[in-house]
Amino acid sequence: MKYVVVIGDGMVDEPLEELDGKTPLQKAKTPNMDFLAKNGTCGMLQTVPPGMEPGSDVANLSIMGYDPKKYYTGRGPLEAASIGAKMKKDDIAFRCNFITCENGLLADFNAGHISTIEAAQLIESLNQRLYSYGKFYLGTSYRHLFIYNDKTASQLKSTPPHDVVGEPIQEHLLKVGEDADKSVENREVLNNLAQKLNELMYKSFDVLGKHPTNQKRIEDGKKPGNMIWLWGQGPQPQLPLFKEKYNLKGATITGVDLIKGIGTYLGLTNIHVPGATGFYDTDYCGKAKYALEALEEHDLIFIHVEAPDEAGHAGDIYEKIKAIERIDQRILGKLIKGLPSMDDYALAVLPDHPTPINIRTHTSNPIPYAMYTPGCRADATEKYDEPSILKSFNESSKNIMEGYKFLNLFLNLPKSSENTKNE
The missing domain is CATH 3.40.720.10 (Alkaline Phosphatase, subunit A)
Incomplete structure (x- = not known):
């Protein structure tokens, strides 16, 4: 059968x-x-x-x-296996969407279904300008990956971007998860880590907002992939x-x-x-x-x-x-x-x-x-x-x-x- x-x-x-x-x-x-x-x-x-x-x-x-x-550890590491992103022991894989940010709002969770060819140009710029944070990997269309070498990042709470379309970005950034270690020392570490990765997302706007690929999309009446959104993180299962x-x-x-x-x-x-x-x-x-x-x-x-x-x-x-x-x-x-x-x-x-x-x-x-x-x-x-x-x-x-x-x-x-x- x-x-x-x-x-x-x-x-x-x-x-x-x-x-x-x-x-x-x-x-x-x-x-x-x-x-x-x-x-x-x-x-x-x-x-x-x-x-x-x-x-x-x-x-x-x-x-x-x-x-x-x-068996589930997160969405990011599952996608890592597909696109050939090799994960080390303490690595955490985040799903990385290209989104459209407008006036502080998450206007579109898929950046107008940006093409993979266009996304490749944006990923290259992110790795050139923001390499000190970690590495970005090209996926398909708006769906990509970010690898961060700190296992504690799995304790952060992230939000799927398709759940908060039209809402203020500031209200849905990474934060300390409810299941995280509640000790004062660990909470301080996690708060600092969330702040650092949220900073990365905002810096991506600086890199992508004026990128020629996005300027061309705007001229053509399409939504730009002018910011990244990190979510669905976890270690290798x-x-x-x-x-x-x-x-x-x-x-x-x-x-x-x-x-x-x-x-x-x-x-x-x-x-x-x-x-x-x-x-x-x-x-x-x-x-x-x-x-x-x-x-x-x-x-x-x-x-x-x-x-x-x-x-x-x-x-x-x-x-x-x-x-x-x-x-x-x-x-x-x-x-x-x-x-x-x-x-x-x-x-x-x-x-x-x-x-x-x-x-x-x-x-x-x-x-x-x-x-x-x-x-x-x-x-x-x-x-x-x-x-x-x-x-x-x-x-x-x-x-x-x-x-x-x-x-x-x-x-x-x-x-x-x-x-x-x-x-």
């Missing part, structure tokens, strides 16, 4: 007045997701454990079968290899460094798909094509699509609907048609977390999943959307499952009693 997990990042939502009380998932045309829901098994999954921030890092670790409470844990050869297909980084730590093959951008214009068909080819040598493929999450952060209802429909038609549809025989394959679809349009950021609410393989025990679910799965879930008296247990369930889908008798 071979397995494919399709992850629509931030795909689920809340009912919207603009959609007459429906969610984008309800409004979207999703015949292939509905096929999995109707003929397979569905349920609710808690991918973000209580007390943890609802990020894609935590949620995707869960989906891939690893308990975040045990220790994760058991996927092959050793599940005895399967796995792979990832994604346009996002975070997912590639998780894959690197787990020993998964990160399959490069030309045109996989991590945005609305990602090559959905290319992801399906490469997945079908990869299944010849791999047992399990994680296909991750960032576009619904980006639409959620932008508050763009119709881009979210289009992203969901493209996942259904151009990925799931092509997989179902392109597999040699559905008898030997299992498919699952789910988001990692909700990214509701109305609040434009992640929540830790449980998410719906659907998984299917021929002969599996089917639920009474008719469609893949939030109300349909919640209704059948409540009627079945199932419990909300911890996220990291999802993969074991998927790998061992129960057969229907009728099918079992015929075997």
Whole structure:
């Protein structure tokens, strides 16, 4: 048996007045997701454990079968593995966004989706002018990395920039975390460290504000990447290899460094798909094509699509609907048609977390999943959307499952009693 997990990042939502009380998932045309829901098994999954921030890092670790409470150390170090940033013993990796600062406000958390080519020019200037603080590493678009050699930085409290768009930057800078050592001496050390790194962020404005790359973006009517934002920091994690844990050869297909980084730590093959951008214009068909080819040598493929999450952060209802429909038609549809025989394959679809349009950021609410393989025990679910799965879930008296247990369930889908008798 071979397995494919399709992850629509931030795909689920809340009912919207603009959609007459429906969610984008309800409004979207999703015949292939509905096929999995109707003929397979569905349920609710808690991918973000209580007390943890609802990020894609935590949620995707869960989906891939690893308990975040045990293995998670921060978003930054996961991305470091993807972009080749080597971490030393006391290094702390920060996720480093290019943001747009306007009149002291965080106006845009992704600097108008600045291109990687433009970002490379800005990263070069930061390393030339601010090298005494640490080293900047180029990622993709607005998503980059900063390595700082002081393990105490992991005790600082940081804020995801997509959570505070439109708010004063001064109110959301790095500060001493609630879990930090409360001793007076340590608090003084941490306060000084926070001050130093916050100073770095403000100095980046001096370097980037008048940079020719940003001046050209402004002339073209685009938002400049005129400041950095440090967040999601942590030390290098220790994760058991996927092959050793599940005895399967796995792979990832994604346009996002975070997912590639998780894959690197787990020993998964990160399959490069030309045109996989991590945005609305990602090559959905290319992801399906490469997945079908990869299944010849791999047992399990994680296909991750960032576009619904980006639409959620932008508050763009119709881009979210289009992203969901493209996942259904151009990925799931092509997989179902392109597999040699559905008898030997299992498919699952789910988001990692909700990214509701109305609040434009992640929540830790449980998410719906659907998984299917021929002969599996089917639920009474008719469609893949939030109300349909919640209704059948409540009627079945199932419990909300911890996220990291999802993969074991998927790998061992129960057969229907009728099918079992015929075997």
